[in-house]
Each structure stands twice: as C-alpha cells, then as structure tokens.
Amino acid sequence: MPGGKVTAFSTTRHGGWGSGAYAAFNCTPYTGDEAAVVRANQEELCRLLGVAADRLVIPYQTHSCHILTLDESFMQLSAEARQALLQDKDAVITNITGLCLCVSTADCIPVLLYDAAHGAIAAVHAGWRGTVGRIVTQTLHAMHEAYGTVGADVHAIIGPGISLEAFEVGIEVYDAFRETGFDMEQIACWHPEKGKYHLDLPTANRLLLMDAGVPIAQIHDSGICTYTRHHDFFSARRLGIKSGRILNGIMLTQ
Numbered sequence: 220m221p222g223g224k225v226t227a228f229s230t231t232r233h234g235g236w237g238s239g240a241y242a243a244f245n246c247t248p249y250t251g252d253e254a255a256v257v258r259a260n261q262e263e264l265c266r267l268l269g270v271a272a273d274r275l276v277i278p279y280q281t282h283s284c285h286i287l288t289l290d291e292s293f294m295q296l297s298a299e300a301r302q303a304l305l306q307d308k309d310a311v312i313t314n315i316t317g318l319c320l321c322v323s324t325a326d327c328i329p330v331l332l333y334d335a336a337h338g339a340i341a342a343v344h345a346g347w348r349g350t351v352g353r354i355v356t357q358t359l360h361a362m363h364e365a366y367g368t369v370g371a372d373v374h375a376i377i378g379p380g381i382s383l384e385a386f387e388v389g390i391e392v393y394d395a396f397r398e399t400g401f402d403m404e405q406i407a408c409w410h411p412e413k414g415k416y417h418l419d420l421p422t423a424n425r426l427l428l429m430d431a432g433v434p435i436a437q438i439h440d441s442g443i444c445t446y447t448r449h450h451d452f453f454s455a456r457r458l459g460i461k462s463g464r465i466l467n468g469i470m471l472t473q
Contacts, residue, residue: 225340226268227331227469229378229441231451235260237463245453245463247323249279252463264466270319273298277321277466278308280344284352286361289313289320309349310358312341314366319470325453326386326445328420329378329467330355330428334362336372340469345424347388351395355427370432375439378467379452382444383408383419392418402426
C-alpha cells in the first residue's frame with residue numbers, strides 16, 4: 220500500500236506449530252485448534268509485526284454485515300470487554316495507529332481498506348452472504364460517517380479466497396445474488412456438465428468497491444485461490460470447517 224504508513228498482510232499455512240488440518244500457522248482461536256498452539260502462532264505473528272499481543276484485533280465472525288468502529292475508549296477496556304464487543308462482527312474499522320485489524324478466512328474473501336487522506340483502515344470478511352449483503356459498501360459508509368472517507372481516497376486489497384473456477388454454488392446462492400441486483404454476467408457462469416453455477420466473489424467485491432467510487436487502479440487483487448492452493452492457504456472446502464484460517468490484517472504504522 221502507498222506512502223509507507225500502513226502494513227497489510229495475509230498469513231499462509233507455513234511457519235507455525237499446528238498439525239493436521241491446522242498445520243501449521245493458524246492464528247485464529249475460534250475453529251477448534253489447540254489454544255496453546257494458537258497463542259504461540261499469534262506471538263510469532265506479533266513478533267514479525269513488531270506489535271504487542273493486545274494490539275491484535277480478531278473478531279468472532281458470523282457471516283453478518285455487522286461492523287465495529289474501534290476508538291480510544293476500546294483500548295481502555297478489559298480484555299474480556301473487548302472480546303465481548305468483537306462477537307458477531309464481520310468488519311472492523313479504526314484510525315488508531317498501531318492497532319492491527321484482522322479478519323479470518325478460509326475461502327471467503329478478505330477485503331482490506333486504507334483511506335490515505337484521513338488515515339483510517341478497515342478489515343472486512345466477505346463470504347457469499349456478506350457479499351450479497353454488500354458488507355464492503357456498508358463498511359465504506361461507516362468509514363465515511365466516522366472519518367469522512369470517500370471512495371477516491373481508498374486503496375483496497377482483495378486477499379486470498381476461492382476463485383470463480385472453484386466456487387460451485389447451488390441455485391439458491393445464485394438467486395440471492397441475482398435478486399439483490401448483481402450483474403450476473405460479470406460474476407457467474409454455468410457449468411452444464413455439473414449442472415451448477417460458479418460465482419466469482421473477488422469480482423463481485425471489486426464491483427462493489429468501484430460502485431463506491433474506489434478507482435480500479437487502487438484495487439489490488441491477490442489473485443490467489445485458496446481452494447486450488449490449499450497446501451499454502453487454508454481452505455474450508457478442502458480441509459473441512461474444523462481447520463485453520465488465514466489471518467488477514469491491516470495496521471496504520473505512522
């Protein structure tokens with residue numbers, strides 16, 4: 220991202236201490252992994268980022284469109300109170316320097332946002348339900364309300380997630396997108412040999428960003444499919460729900 224004022228990342232499966240479907244660098248505590256292993260992985264991540272463990276913000280996601288704004292009062296709360304606020308949240312925003320906002324994914328689409336003009340950031344979890352609900356649009360609106368963010372000032376990263384080629388869906392998912400106004404010619408294709416539609420979640424979120432005024436040159440797509448690269452990135456469709464998660468984070472550094 221521009222200006223040297225922000226750090227953004229997505230973790231891989233490599234370098235940690237997990238085993239089996241959690242091997243090896245799972246930093247998310249909500250998926251059944253051993254708590255001690257998750258803590259060790261988080262400590263290593265914090266060491267690499269140069270931040271204290273209490274600066275790592277990991278919400279408990281529920282495929283909702285609930286957004287939490289973190290201000291200085293959040294930092295004054297106890298760990299238990301912070302954790303309570305982070306329940307049932309799929310996007311977090313802040314303008315606090317040194318606070319690392321994260322979302323956990325394993326095929327869903329992470330979208331990381333940086334408002335270069337107002338010094339604000341967001342981490343967004345956009346699975347198919349969140350994408351249908353336009354959580355990216357809602358997050359940008361929340362940033363506008365809190366900080367004055369406008370699309371032209373935003374740089375966005377679409378992180379590792381499932382690709383069009385791999386994301387086979389039922390007709391009910393296809394219809395959910397169609398009925399809420401998505402351009403299905405741009406985000407879906409029919410596979411007659413399987414009798415199934417495939418959906419392009421990265422493109423759907425890119426279109427939402429563009430509709431909100433984010434210039435296409437400021438939208439950076441990793442192009443990484445978690446399903447096809449499941450040896451490097453966690454994929455729930457490959458490994459099952461009881462598996463590790465990619466941690467996608469963004470942090471203001473100045």
